[in-house]
Amino acid sequence: MIEKEKLVKVFGAANVSYERATLDEYSRDMSFVNTVRPVCVVKPANAGDIQKIVNLANETLTPLVPVSSGRPHFRGDTVPGTGGAVIVDLSGMKKIILVDRARRVAMVEPGVTFEELIPAVEKEGLRLNMPLLPRKSKTVIGSILEREPVIMPRYQWDISDPLACVEVIFGSGDEFRTGQAAGPGTIDEQWAVGGVQKAPYGPGTASWHRLIQGAQGTMGIVTWASMRCEILPSLEDPFVVGSSNLDTLLELSSWLIRLRMVNECFILNNTNLAAIFTKKWPKDYQNLKDALPTWTLFYTVAGYEYFPEERVSSHIKGITDITQRLGVEAVKAAGGVSTNEMLKVVQRPSGEPYWKLRYKGACQDIFFLTINDKLGGQIGVMNDVVEKAGYPTSDMGVYIQPIVQGTGCHCEFNLFYDPGNPSELNRVRELSALAVKNLMAKGAFFSRPYGESAGMIINRDAATVAVLKKLKKIFDPNNVMNPGKVCF
């Protein structure tokens, strides 16, 4: 265990907490992982502080759990997996280090939230490729490192996007910069010659950033990250297409992305759309849900600097050819909610309360990657599981996000429940574990294994686990970084 005096010396007394109430906040989240109270919480101010705590952890074999986003947490990855842990709370590191319009890149510290970064990039004529309605306390780096799907798949060339470069303190205590940021020279020296930290690959032939993404803090602690940004459109025209036939909407979205005609593009079922857009709870929720089609595809057509109206109209004509072939119609509202309102909402973090908590106060997400051909069967499996568990199928939210320019999709089931009702809670907990098992049998790929099911997921691929363990041994030889998570 690291001595308190040493921590106070590094961080200052105000940034080290042993208070029971504070520790309790970090000891559990809204997932079903076991409650484990950390020993203390430290709040670093910079990369130097982070390197010191990692070195101290190695000297004393103390587990470290990095946390950047504020509460509530949902996935168990920030709850200690073992006793004696120190929480490294990065939420106070809030510098927006760089926004560069010409190179379409931004660079931030780990505590910067979407709400803080969006106005800064917009001021420069840029925008972020956002996840769908992150909670207000969600940090940009937290989201990017988790490979959270983004709502503009056309701009997701690679699954690691929009991540560009990171500076990381590996579990070994060594500092490392990935991609173009690696060097030569310091970051200041790179800026002086006109360089920015944009190209993600390297140094050398490895793509080091891919090792840090998806690791849930088990490889090291990121002290800043840069990310690619997109140009802010000068004209946007949003549409929805409703249908009871999901396959039709999947085919439509495939073509829209393949032909690069749309920016935002995702599908929600009526439960989720109502959960997001109901204004007066609880009375309007059911009415809105009933007024919505079973499935709604949302997309935006955009114009930029040159002849934006012509670009938009050319794309709309192209899209109309496809919708007519498929026998569906693009419209400007669903259930009385205009598409302009929808666009405004999805381009920002969620309002308060967080949209997943509005209906019943808690939500368990089950998400995986798949391809369109398998999606119908997987939704069928999920419906079977929830029905058999006695959970109302109509209460289950579904979010389908095409990823990586149409090479696959993220499918997410949102199980809303009342956390104060033990029977509802237990039902969701039990059905979640069963659902993961049955969905895997139906070909679902749980690329981001969290919480109670992580072991079941990752053990399926023993060969990959064997390689990952070799890598872990190199970058975190004493296993001080978030032990108990992923497969470590």
Place this chain on the structure above:
Amino acid sequence: MALSKEVYKEFEDVVGEENICDDPAIMPSYYSTEFAAVILPKDTAEVQAIVKLCNKHKLQFRPICTGWTGVFPKGIILLDLRRMNHIIEINEKNMYAVVEPYVISAELQAELMKRGLNFCIKGAGTNCSALLRGHGHMDQTTSGDDRNHLAIEWVTPEGDIVKSGSLGSSDEWYCGDGPGPSIRSILTSAVPPGVTPGVFTKAAMKLYHWPGPARFPIVGKSPKYTLSEIPPNMMARYFSFPSVEKMWQAELKIGESEIAYELMGFNAAMVACNITTCNEEEEEVFGRISKEVQGPGFFIIIAGNSPEDFEFKKKVLQKIISDADGRSLKSVENPETEGILLCQCIRISASIRETFRAGGAFNSIPVMGQRDLTIKWAIGAGKAKEPLIKKGFIVDDGGAFFGWGVEQGHLGKTEIFCKFDPLNAEAKAAVEGWQKEQSKRALKERYFANTLASDDEVEHEIGPSLSNYHLWWRKLRAAIDPNGVTPGGGALV
């Protein structure tokens, strides 16, 4: 160096007597080194068995597929993967193709175009392996570098079969990352030294929409092919600009407007080599178009998904070119020349005419990443070529460099090379000196660090200036190749 009869027999039992050779008269046809044997496995199982045997007997091996490059220490076993030449799957809906190592880009692209799809053809040329990592002419719309691989099947240096991403968990090829941190971080096929040890036996590649015809209407005969007509909604032009700054402004706006199917920052010399069929003609055309261009420039292909889309893109292009005082090269407006360039840049990936024909060899400094930054460096590197041109050591290309935008200008690549006669020792030394000097300047002035350097340079200069990546990579190699059977990486070009 030869294998003992017993060991040879063990390998022969795996692949059959037809697919193994240790004949000293035949093996040098691959490379001028003394191989212990050349083995031609037919599938993943055979590769695995061979790798296991190499570990058992502590024998070093290197795989090659189409074989552009490679470093082969004496006594090494060569795995020639030419029998692994199958297109396993083309998934049109989910836009990926799965290939074995010896599928060449030309054949995959021909199949894809029938389905309205295309993929990143690397600058090494369409006769090279389709599963290569790298950059090419169409990067603007088909991305490049390490960003087109999805799932990969990999036989590790110890002979284990690892399937990355969705392939390992659910037997599908659409994703190469996860569960958890991505082993795609170390699965990379590039030019040695430094590539992933082991053998990639299959890989899924990302595909992209192809708005052009199922097959080009090619007429003529080798070496002069052109198109009988320019396909609908497709156009190729070359624009020159009064200055590098103006050219960059236009390139930037074209990227942001997302109108280019291809944007290749050719110089006049490269236009000349691509549209001519012999050195004499090239020299004559270069002289002519050098007078026609007003400065640096780029070649661009516009391709519309519909007549409306095409008209829109042309209109935007015209505005951007006009704002940057660009001028179209009339020679390229000639439909015959335009057709040659469409074939060269889309179907052939151009490189051979650009690199080998005039001098017989070339030395290059390729730089991936931030286009405007590398252009700044390349201007100086181009000027530094001029004394070599004056002395007659290298082919006169006006001291130019070239490059292009990647992913609609988000990223880029810049490259500069010298073409020379490899039999002229003085010229060769001068080019190597230029290469070394310009790489050192790039490092000193903080533009980039050229990792394609000697072991000594990587150890003492390049590695330490790049977060000591070489030390991490070394640890990583030791961890996945404990018997050291894959020296210097596993070439797979």
